Amino acid sequence: MNQTTHPDLANLDGFRVEIDAARERADIVLDRAPMNTISMPQRDQLRKAFEALDEDDRVRVIVLRAMGEHFSSGGYIRGFLEASPEHVSKLAWNIAAPARCAKPVIVANRGYTFGVGFEISLACDFRIVSETCQYALPEQKLGQIPGSGGSARLQKIVGITRTKDIVMRSRRIPGRQAYDWGLATECVADADLESATDKLVDELRAFSPIAQRTAKKLLNDTEDASLSIAIELEGHCYSRLRQSDDFREGVEAFHAKRPPKFKGS
Template identity: 85%
Template sequence: MTDQPDPRLARLDGFRVEIDADRARADIVLARPPMNTISMPQRDQLRHAFEALDEDGRVRVIVLRADGEHFSSGGYIRGFLEASPEHVSKLAWNIAAPARCSKPVIAANRGYTFGVGFEISLACDFRIVSETCQYALPEQKLGQIPGSGGSARLQKIVGITRTKDIVMRSRRISARQALDWGIATECVPDDGLEAAVDALVDELRAFAPLAQRTAKRLLNETEDALLTTAIELEGHCYSRLRQSDDFREGVEAFHEKRKPNFTGS
């Protein structure tokens, strides 16, 4: 990684990127309070930000969070009418950037997490929510449906019955219900959200990078696979990791009763 700033992280529309190299952490922070609406150009830039951070050797874990009491009320509504069909066709690809990213991605959700704000959170690996969080896909109220993968990802998590209830009724889901339904990874008091995210970042960066990247890709790519196919692919990945330096280090550290020093190779 050169010392030159990545041009993909310049002139960001409605968000900023913070990198803490000492903690191997990068934060993508929605910064258009009070509602942190997400514009059409911003969606392209968010994709570019995830791609840039995925290539940044200083970063092990990415956190998606927001300024203020609301994560995001969703997209800039008039922008849907102003956007070209070509631009609109890229919406789901852009918002899927956290899922394509090889590194662990944590969404920190509080307050309104609606529309595209919910959809990009669903594309993350972990969703830590404060008790103030409300999830919703309100597009039916506009005569539309979710267009960035929200209904599809949600159905994988909660099933068709609950997804119809959320999508077709534009129903809001509380933080506690999101946890009960498996949408949220963890639910914490509002004043404990940052501490919970910090703890998860530290936990994740203590693991072997190669094994984490492998686990994420394997789980994502076998979500729709037959059980026999998923087991076979898991075996191939397991076999490859047995040859890694990190696996040898992990085994030796276990037997020597010390903390492993993983290098990502």
């Protein structure tokens, strides 16, 4: 496991970046004991980290995780009063960085996953939660609302009724319930969180990189589209992939009854 030397990833505030080139994996690791509070400067650094890893040819899959028993208790509260209105207006853009990544992003959540910790998790593609995980958007207790895309993303996933229940009551949602509501991809025992994450990384690495990127962008771009437009865009994406080396390799491997060797072209 190697620390990255990218110039945008020096002197990181409250987290670190690790790259395992042999496994084509990069980890963004929240590491500010004991609650992994996310500072204002850290939000912009997290955006830059995702952007740098998205451009790194050694990396196929990005994992967001945290040290300790809690993913994150949320943002540094006093920082909201100290930040300029211009800075605050960029919060949602920074925290949406995982969704903008062309590569698949997995987040592993355990313990408190509150506020911006929950919001950045909602921007990831796959949320693996342990049974200790508690999701919450507690901003109402501060006389505020979520400001980094939390209520908007949440409503897309679970609907307005459950979103009002979570946002307007600052209600905590346990990991098992989050899975039942479709918020989490998988819910596992706390001791199994890392192994479940590892397993998903290796599963995703086995697919064609170009097909993965295409699927993610298509799904993100058509989330608000009508059915007819979504089908039309899907057809265009399918047609482009039809010309790819990976699709030819996939077909040939299927008929030869052998594992495909995808190259991402």
